[in-house]
């Protein structure tokens with residue numbers, strides 16, 4: 001028996017060391033081969049083996065005026081999703097903890113700009129924020145609050161029949177919100193970003209990251225992007241899932 005099929009590819013980071021201002025050595029290390037977890041690993045780190053950086057690749061982001069960022073992938077995330085981080089080192093003069101956004105994949109909103117939700121504008125806002133201040137957007141492959149694209153579109157049909165977004169999920173036999181943030185926490189540990197400011201209106205993200213040993217020094221609210229098509233969706237998130245969407249009534253008016 002051999003476990004060689006599970007041995008990850010070691011990818012050497014090609015970036016200059018000078019780009020690693022906000023990200024400690026952990027994020028620059030090339031990925032080691034699979035190893036058992038050392039005995040000293042804190043129980044707050046998710047997964048049986050601590051996640052490590054697999055590859056780090058610079059890109060130019062046309063959606064934020066051509067600013068540059070690194071795309072980072074990982075070995076040993078607790079679930080099989082191909083989650084990745086968009087990482088921007090902080091300026092040496094910026095002493096605040098890095099800003100982090102956990103963004104769950106929304107193909108319709110992020111790629112197509114669908115007005116049925118506010119994911120596209122929230123992603124743009126987060127990318128602008130980390131480009132300006134340094135930090136990371138963790139792009140989590142949990143489409144449709146974890147139920148997948150096809151199921152999400154099924155719930156859109158039900159929503160058009162006057163069911164709210166959570167009721168529609170239950171009608172197809174799925175949970176209100178099936179996401180979890182164990183992989184997000186593992187990514188933050190791998191990047192050395194364990195003391196952060198979190199860009200979110202979602203109390204679940206704050207609560208769960210803290211259980212995994214991530215110190216959140218500040219919760220920075222995201223903007224509210226109301227359209228005629230998404231106002232009921234945003235209302236449901238505020239009323240039924242406790243999201244802090246303070247400007248909803250004004251903005252929807």
Ligand SMILES: [Zn+2]
Nearest residue numbers: 106109117119
């Ligand atoms: Zn969306």
